[in-house]
Amino acid sequence: MSGDRAGTVARALRPVLGLLPRRADYAGLRRSWPRDLVAGVTVGVVALPLALGFGVASGVGAAPGLVTAVIAGVVAAVFGGSSLQVSGPTGAMTVVLVPLVAAHGPEVVYPVAVLAGVLVVVAAVLRLGRLLAFVPWPLVEGFTLGIAVVIAAQQIPSGLGVARPEVENAVGAAAVAVVRFAAAPDWVVLGLLAMSVVLTAALPRLHRSLPASLLAIAVVTLVVELSGAGVARIGALPSSLPVPALPDFGNARDLIGAAAVVAFLAGLESLLSARVADGMSDVPRHDPDRELFGQGLANMVSGLCGGLPATGAIARTAVNARAGASTRVAALSHALVLAGIVYAASDLVGRIPLVALAGVLLVTAYRMVERHTTRAVLTSTRGDALVFVLTALCTVAFDLVTAVEVGLAVAGVLALVRLAGTARAVPEPLTDDGVDRATEHALLAGQVLAYRLDGPLFFAVADRFLREITATTDVRVVILRLGALDLLDATGARVLGEIVEHLRREGIEVLVKSDDAEHRRLLTAVGTLAPLVERGHVFATFPEAVAHAAEHVAAPAARGQERVRAGR
Known part of the structure; x- marks a missing residue:
């Protein structure tokens, strides 16, 4: 019992013991005195x-x-x-x-x-x-x-x-x-x-x-x-x-x-x-x-x-x-x-x-x-x-x-201004990360657009990201890749939710690729992921997101062909 008490005391005093004087404080004194x-x-x-x-x-x-x-x-x-x-x-x-x-x-x-x-x-x-x-x-x-x-x-x-x-x-x-x-x-x-x-x-x-x-x-x-x-x-x-x-x-x-x-x-x-x-x-x-x-x-x-x-x-x-x-x-x-x-x-x-x-x-x-x-x-x-x-x-x-x-x-x-300048929404090709050629062909001319969000997404850049991405109105699906985000705060997470809602009102589906646990935790806490999770629009890999986008694009085309055959 006394040993446990001594160990507790030693742990309690450890922060102070590291601050006390030591012999090395006087190194070289024989020459410098x-x-x-x-x-x-x-x-x-x-x-x-x-x-x-x-x-x-x-x-x-x-x-x-x-x-x-x-x-x-x-x-x-x-x-x-x-x-x-x-x-x-x-x-x-x-x-x-x-x-x-x-x-x-x-x-x-x-x-x-x-x-x-x-x-x-x-x-x-x-x-x-x-x-x-x-x-x-x-x-x-x-x-x-x-x-x-x-x-x-x-x-x-x-x-x-x-x-x-x-x-x-x-x-x-x-x-x-x-x-x-x-x-x-x-x-x-x-x-x-x-x-x-x-x-x-x-x-x-x-x-x-x-x-x-x-x-x-x-x-x-x-x-x-x-x-x-x-x-x-x-x-x-x-x-x-x-x-x-x-x-x-x-x-x-x-x-x-x-x-x-x-x-x-x-x-x-x-x-x-x-x-x-x-x-x-x-x-x-x-x-x-x-x-x-x-x-x-x-x-x-x-x-x-x-x-x-x-x-x-x-x-x-x-x-x-x-x-x-x-x-x-x-x-x-x-x-x-x-x-x-x-x-x-x-x-x-x-x-x-x-x-x-x-x-x-x-x-x-x-x-x-x-x-x-x-x-x-x-x-x-x-x-x-x-x-x-x-x-x-x-x-x-x-x-x-x-x-x-x-x-x-x-x-x-000034540091925030410089940091904000590193944030970008970069259009991404849809053939990377194992996306096969058949899927690529299924993505008919410009109906799917992918953005890679680089750098920090925080309060100082959130409004700019919102304006840039929501300016997209001529596609059917937007894929947001979050893996390159260095920083995400509550304001950034909320803006992602606003982007999703804005594009949904324009008739554009939003898919999110994110494999970062901390990003997912924050997006869940703010409520951004809830509607996406309900629709199955959150993916761990980019190929999965692209494949789902291809299915979404192909579905209306298939329904149109069926209507044509039925009319005949």
Whole structure:
């Protein structure tokens, strides 16, 4: 009995056991650990101001943003499905959190993070991560281009030494910042930005293993310290992490809707980020279900420890990939660096100029976009180019969720249009598939017509099929061959019934050849086959249908001859 119980428990846990960490996650670590550590330090320095900034922007303060980067960064790195993914608070998530905080107060983000994490874990157990395979390539590339533009635009105010404008859209804020800089230019800040950009872009050309981002930040910081230039710095940091506490779930029912939106965004942004990262390195591709599992756990633990909802962050992930990371040790190192900064080096890191970070991220955004890939998408098909452009524009103008919704909707419509174009009703010769010559001769001039229905017969093409086939009025029998149908839905099945009824009213008998069990089941369920079955007009083979058609044509002729003989 105990053995049966153990077997039941094992089967119940099997979906979860397949999502747990494994030794293969750290394959090649003996060779790659120096690069992974350097990448982790680089990402940690880049992630620090972003974590603090997104915490403040969400309305809950800098400390929860830093907690999120540390806690969620560790959990997602260990349990996630990507070797390169770096998780933490993101700008897209901030857009969702701001109205929540305004409506319910700062404390609401903690239970929302936990509830969203539970939903994402459930999605992972149900293996919903595989659904991203249905996201078309042009959409992913459009998202990548759009997010690169947003990342670059976010750096313009800091890069020009201008106070961040009170404009929600990143590109709009960048435009306002440029106008303000033009009115009162600060050439020292512009020179420091150019130095950061040039060092970040040029150092890898000298030697690929150089930590260009870290060196650029160090050089710019040193120049600012020696010159005494008055530029904005990261500023004071919290000296400790907050004590973990259980969130208040008293209004959990009211937060389910918000948690579902956060869960959707966390899963979607993480999977898209991981998919983009796959194309930026030679490491093994990510496991989407494990990635969801890791992000779900990260959100749960982050909420319990006083952090924000988290997701895979494309900016930090891109820095990680470009810095030469190979294993998840880099993402772990980034989180540990942030934790160490809180306790040991907050004053030192607080001296880093924001313009140095802006230069690093500008180069990162530029490198995110593969120019040859963009050209390939734009020159492939008009539909793919449209999906690419619309997704990129919506990412820049609105947000990630809107961009994906628009991209998927347009891609879906275009796919249906292309699929509908493959559907045809093809006139068939009556001598194929073993039909003998005697039967062929019996089919007197044009009295029997056979159609082979090719491709899909679904709602998008049903009306066209109805018009084409019912235009036939000068024959006695029509044979419909359904064996070549790739797809048949309820609308298509109903239209077949309408074709049968229309032709019957015209005095034309309809015979159906179908040997597909699923097609027959659907046609029976819709009621299309009932009148045909009653008359014996459904056949498993084409020769049987043709033979029956010949009998139908020959019968009136025979009756006419009998009447002639009787008259004599």
